[in-house]
Amino acid sequence: MSILRLTHIGICVSDMERSLRFYRDLLGFNYLSRLDVEGEPSNTLLELPDVKLRAEYLERDGTRIELLHYASPGTQGDGSPPAMNRLGLTHLSLRVENLELLLKELAGAGVRVLESTNVYNPDFRAGAVFITDPDGTRIELVTAPGDPARPPGG
Secondary structure, eight states, X not given: OOOOOOOOEEEEOSOHHHHHIIIIIITOOEEEEEEEEESTTHHXXXXXXXXXXXXXXXXXXXXXXXXXXXXXXXXXXXXXXXXXTSSSOOOEEEEOSOHHHHXXXXXXXXXXXXXXXXXXXXXXXXXEEEEEOTTOOEEEEEEOSSXXXXXXXX
C-alpha cells in the first residue's frame, strides 16, 4: 500500500472567525496557514458549483484540522449535533486533565455542553462528555488516569 500518512480532517464551518476562536483560543489548536480557492479545479474535486472557499489549517498534538468556509455555494445544515450512529465521521476526541474545571471554563465562554452525555465510570476512574463546536460538530472530552494516548481502561 502506498498511503503515506493522514494529512488532515476537514470541518465545514459557517463563520470562520467564530470557529477560529473556538478551536484556536479555547481548545488550543495552533494556527498553521490559510488557503483560498475559487472555481476549477475545486468545483470538480468538491462536486460543488461556483466554489469560493477559505480554508484555515490548525494543528494540535500532531492532528491537523482544516476549517472550511464556503462563501459560495454556502453551507448546509442547521447546527444540530448529528446522531452518533449517523454514517460517516462522528466526532473528535480530546483527552483532558480536569474535566469539571474545563467544562466550567468552556461553559463560561458560551460553549454548548451536552450535559445529558456527561458520564463517569468508577471502574476506570474515567469521565467523558460531549461539547459542540459553534456549528454542532461533536467533540468528546475524556478524563482518565494513565497514558493519554491509550483509550481509558486500555
